[in-house]
Each structure stands twice: as structure tokens, then as C-alpha cells.
Amino acid sequence: MTEQVEGEGALLEVRGLTVSAGARSILRAVSLRLEARSSWAVVGPSGVGKSTLLRCFNRLVDLTPALRVEGEIRFRGVSVRGADVDVDALRARMGFLFQQPVVFPRSIRENVWFGARRVRGLGRGALEALVERVLVAAGLWEEVKDRLAEPAARLSVGQQQRLCLARALAMEPEVLLLDEPTSALDAHSRALVEDSLQRLRGVCPLVLVTHDLEQARRLTDGMACFERRGDAGELVRFERW
Amino acid sequence: MRRRVDLAFTLVTACGACVACAVLGGIVAALLVRGLPAVSWRFLTEQIRLVGADGGIFYNLVGTLILLATALMVSAPVAMGLALVEGVYLAGAARWRRRVHLAIYLLNGVPSLLFGLFGFVVFVKYLDWGKSWLTGGLLLGMMMVPTVTVALTERIRGLPRAYVEAAAGLGLSRSQIIWSVILPQSLTGWLTGTLLGLARAAGETAPIMFTATIFAGATIPSGVKESPVLSLPYHIFVLSQDSFDPAVGARVWGTAVVLLGVVGGLSLLALPFRLRQHEEARHD
Numbered sequence: 001m002t003e004q005v006e007g008e009g010a011l012l013e014v015r016g017l018t019v020s021a022g023a024r025s026i027l028r029a030v031s032l033r034l035e036a037r038s039s040w041a042v043v044g045p046s047g048v049g050k051s052t053l054l055r056c057f058n059r060l061v062d063l064t065p066a067l068r069v070e071g072e073i074r075f076r077g078v079s080v081r082g083a084d085v086d087v088d089a090l091r092a093r094m095g096f097l098f099q100q101p102v103v104f105p106r107s108i109r110e111n112v113w114f115g116a117r118r119v120r121g122l123g124r125g126a127l128e129a130l131v132e133r134v135l136v137a138a139g140l141w142e143e144v145k146d147r148l149a150e151p152a153a154r155l156s157v158g159q160q161q162r163l164c165l166a167r168a169l170a171m172e173p174e175v176l177l178l179d180e181p182t183s184a185l186d187a188h189s190r191a192l193v194e195d196s197l198q199r200l201r202g203v204c205p206l207v208l209v210t211h212d213l214e215q216a217r218r219l220t221d222g223m224a225c226f227e228r229r230g231d232a233g234e235l236v237r238f239e240r241w
Numbered sequence: 242m243r244r245r246v247d248l249a250f251t252l253v254t255a256c257g258a259c260v261a262c263a264v265l266g267g268i269v270a271a272l273l274v275r276g277l278p279a280v281s282w283r284f285l286t287e288q289i290r291l292v293g294a295d296g297g298i299f300y301n302l303v304g305t306l307i308l309l310a311t312a313l314m315v316s317a318p319v320a321m322g323l324a325l326v327e328g329v330y331l332a333g334a335a336r337w338r339r340r341v342h343l344a345i346y347l348l349n350g351v352p353s354l355l356f357g358l359f360g361f362v363v364f365v366k367y368l369d370w371g372k373s374w375l376t377g378g379l380l381l382g383m384m385m386v387p388t389v390t391v392a393l394t395e396r397i398r399g400l401p402r403a404y405v406e407a408a409a410g411l412g413l414s415r416s417q418i419i420w421s422v423i424l425p426q427s428l429t430g431w432l433t434g435t436l437l438g439l440a441r442a443a444g445e446t447a448p449i450m451f452t453a454t455i456f457a458g459a460t461i462p463s464g465v466k467e468s469p470v471l472s473l474p475y476h477i478f479v480l481s482q483d484s485f486d487p488a489v490g491a492r493v494w495g496t497a498v499v500l501l502g503v504v505g506g507l508s509l510l511a512l513p514f515r516l517r518q519h520e521e522a523r524h525d
Contacts, residue, residue, distance in 0.1 A: 060410060065333035092412025102407035105426065115411030118421060164407075171411060 009077050011036040011175060011205055012057060017071035019052050019061070025232035026052050032224050032235055039206035041216035044226030049233035050209040054177050057207070058094040059087050076174070092119050095168030095176040100184050101160035103152040108144050111152045111163055116170040130170055138166035139196040158189020165196060176200065178208045182215070194219065217241065272497050279495025289457050289471070293480050294488040298496050300460055304374070304470030305443060305503065307462070308453065311378020312385055312442050313435060319382070320389035321431065325419060328397035349387035353447040356380045360452040372469035374462045377453025381445060385438030389431065396430025397423055429514045436511035440504045446474040473500040
């Protein structure tokens with residue numbers, strides 16, 4: 001963290017974050033600072049709260065009312081937890097990829113512009129151009145360019161995950177939050193998704209939750225390592241390679 | 242011993258099913274045998290003449306369809322609103338959700354005659370509409386609301402959480418999620434509930450007899466006040482009570498067959514959607 005460029009702020013900054021469900025803690029007293037212009041991995045065993053941390057960043061945790069969140073999170077210097085934060089606008093700035101791809105029961109094309117049409121309010125022409133651009137970036141264009149009107153559910157799981165990546169990119173996010181995006185995929189699909197992410201990390205910082213240390217080394221510049229202490233996950237090591 | 246209990250249980254359930262089927266079959270057969278000879282193109286397209294002894298039931302059929310169309314339009318927004326309140330807005334407030342749920346079931350249990358009396362007091366007398374198709378449509382619509390709401394709520398609650406999270410993750414607001422994810426994917430539930438509700442509403446007499454329908458002398462309504470319609474169930478109700486003329490008798494049975502056709506048609510329309518729902522439930 002000493003290599004930080006002068007004048008460059010943090011991408012995400014967490015101070016004293018504790019998440020609990022009733023009496024049970026999920027994350028305890030997490031403090032960390034992820035620099036901008038770099039990509040980061042969050043690693044650790046299952047059930048240590050990695051996904052929960054990611055969901056705190058874009059406040060998807062709000063959708064689970066049973067979770068209590070304490071502490072401070074700043075995204076590019078601005079608190080994400082204030083009462084006056086426009087949560088929808090915040091989420092639109094952060095792309096999110098789930099472990100299992102979630103495609104809507106619509107065509108491939110409509111899935112790609114699902115968020116962009118509604119949130120960014122783009123017109124038809126802009127959307128058509130956007131679809132090609134983000135599908136190319138997600139490494140899916142060649143496979144689907146002739147069947148954009150087909151239902152997205154007909155794609156393989158690996159293709160669906162790349163479609164979800166394209167859908168997130170269509171929002172022109174400032175960061176991509178990736179929640180074990182390749183763990184549900186076969187080796188071939190995993191390699192394709194990784195290729196896309198490898199190309200993207202120069203343009204848009206990644207925060208990658210993963211079990212796979214090798215993958216973390218391939219795709220990111222450093223990692224925050226979590227372990228279970230008692231019932232809750234704690235940050236035990238932070239390193240840059 | 243256990244096998245014998247098992248066998249006895251199977252027999253009892255089979256008997257129950259047979260009785261139900263026999264009753265349904267008996268009603269349908271009795272109606273068809275007596276009523277089918279009276280049903281003809283003329284019967285469906287002419288208006289009532291000679292106090293039901295001649296002519297047809299054209300305006301009765303039209304009146305019932307007007308009432309059903311109004312009920313559909315009344316129930317849709319109310320039921321959707323209620324289902325969204327219960328399934329989405331109160332998703333985190335279990336106690337309030339139970340209360341709303343209880344209210345829906347209570348509404349479902351209100352006898353149809355009370356709906357009729359309520360409509361009579363409020364619309365016919367207090368608002369001074371007289372008998373009006375709109376009152377009938379409103380009452381039938383309110384009676385349908387529980388059926389539609391329950392079908393829709395179940396569909397909404399069965400919707401995979403991942404869809405809502407994925408849409409929220411893209412930055413869609415709650416209302417955008419409702420319009421682009423929740424409602425489109427619960428449409429089959431709405432349709433099923435609506436068709437079943439309409440099928441029941443089509444045969445209701447009590448809510449409309451003091452408020453919306455008369456026996457003869459109405460055609461297509463042109464306003465709201467003092468604008469009653471004819472209807473199939475009220476036609477049957479009046480003629481079966483008051484007439485001993487055999488020519489009337491055959492027409493009453495004929496009317497019943499047409500009413501059964503409307504109800505059966507609506508139920509059959511709902512079938513493919515219900516099957517699809519079960520199919521999807523099995524895959525989830």
C-alpha cells in the first residue's frame with residue numbers, strides 16, 4: 001500500500017465493518033483499503049463472509065433485512081452507507097456478477113440492455129451499438145451475433161455468465177464486483193470468462209471473490225485474505241504481488 | 242395390517258373422487274339433456290320475448306359479458322396492488338403480511354348476498370345510481386379480488402430471489418424491478434386467478450340481483466345511472482321461480498347450458514396456464 005500514487009484515492013475503503021445476523025456474526029471488524037487503478041482478490045474458505053463483504057459494497061445486503069451492518073464503507077471517497085445515498089444509482093456504478101449466472105426470461109439482446117435501457121435511458125440506436133460493443137468485450141459476440149433474438153435461457157451456463165458480464169458492462173460500471181464468477185463453470189468456460197476479465201482489468205478495476213489462489217494471481221494485483229475466527233470471518237492478511 | 246389400512250385409505254379416497262365426478266357428471270348430463278335442444282343460433286342471437294316463453298337470451302349473454310369485463314378491469318389493479326403489498330413491500334414484515342393475508346381470506350369468506358346488500362345500500366341508494374351495470378361489475382370485481390390476489394401472491398413469492406437481486410444489482414429501482422421482473426414473471430398467476438374468479442363471478446346471482454340486473458327490457462347500457470343489464474344467472478333465477486309454462490322451462494335449461502358453457506370455457510382457458518405453473522414448479 002506504500003506504492004500508492006500521489007493524489008490517487010482509494011477505490012474502496014472499509015473501516016470497522018461488522019455484519020451480523022441476529023446473535024451470529026458473519027464478518028467482524030474488517031478494515032481495508034483497495035486502491036484505485038488496481039484489481040483485488042478477496043480469498044478465504046467458504047462461509048467466511050466474502051460474498052457478504054462484496055454485497056456490502058453495493059448494498060445488496062439491504063435486500064436481506066435480517067442482516068445488521070455496522071461500520072464505514074467509502075467508494076471513491078464517498079460513504080455508501082449514509083441515509084441520503086441514492087442506493088440505485090450506487091448499484092448502477094458497480095457491476096455485479098453472481099456465482100450462478102442469472103439471465104432474465106427474455107432474448108439475448110434484451111438481457112444485454114436490460115439495465116442500460118431502464119437506468120441509463122438510452123435510445124434504440126445507442127442500445128444496438130452498445131449490445132455489440134459489450135458482447136465483444138465479454139467475449140461472446142462471435143457466438144451469438146446471429147441469434148440475438150433467441151431466448152437467453154438457450155445459452156450454455158458458461159455463455160450465460162458471459163452474457164451477465166456483458167449486461168453489467170452495458171452499465172459502464174466504475175468497478176466490477178465478481179462473486180466467484182467461474183466456480184459454477186466447466187474448465188473451458190472458466191478460461192473464456194477469465195480471458196474476458198483479463199482484458200477488462202485494464203479498463204475497469206475488478207474485485208474478485210474466489211477460492212482459487214491461482215486465479216487470484218492471474219487476474220488481480222493483490223489480495224485480502226479472510227479466515228474464520230470463532231463464528232465470524234476476519235481479515236487476516238493483505239498483500240500485493 | 243398396514244397393507245389393509247393402506248388399501249382402505251385408497252378405497253375411501255377413490256370413493257370420494259368418484260362421488261365428486263358423479264355429481265359433476267350428473268349435473269352436466271341433466272343440464273345437457275334438458276337444455277341442449279333449446280340452444281340454437283336463434284336462441285343466442287335474439288332478445289327475450291313473451292316473458293321468456295319465446296325469443297332468445299342475446300342481451301342476457303351480453304349483459305353477463307359486460308359484468309364480467311367490468312369485474313376483470315376492477316379486480317386487476319386492486320389484486321395486483323394487494324399482491325405487491327403482500328409479496329414485495331411487506332416481504333420483511335411478517336406480522337403485517339399475516340394481517341393482510343387474513344383480511345384477504347376474510348374478504349373471500351364474505352357471503353355474496355352481503356356484497357349485494359352492501360352494493361344496494363352504497364351505490365343504488367346512497368350514490369343514487371339505481372340499478373347499474375357498473376355496480377354489478379364493481380361488486381363482482383371485489384368478490385374476485387381474493388382469488389386473483391392469492392394466485393398472484395403465490396407466484397410472486399415463488400419467484401427466484403436471484404432475479405430480483407440481479408435486477409437490483411444493475412441499479413433498477415424497486416418500481417422498475419416490479420414492472421420489468423416481478424409482474425411479467427407472475428403474469429400466468431394473475432391470469433389463472435382471474436379466469437377462475439371470472440368463472441365463479443359469471444354464475445353469481447346474489448350480488449347483482451338488487452344492484453345491477455333486471456329481468457327484461459334492458460339492452461346495451463349507455464350510461465351509469467339507471468342503466469341495468471340483463472344477465473344469465475338472474476334470468477334462470479326468475480324463470481325457474483315464477484313460471485310453469487313448459488316453453489319457458491326448456492329455455493331455462495337452455496340458458497343454464499349457455500351459462501355452464503361460459504363458466505366451463507373460462508375454467509378451461511385457465512387450465513394451460515395452471516399446468517405450465519406446475520411444470521415450472523417442478524423444475525425449480
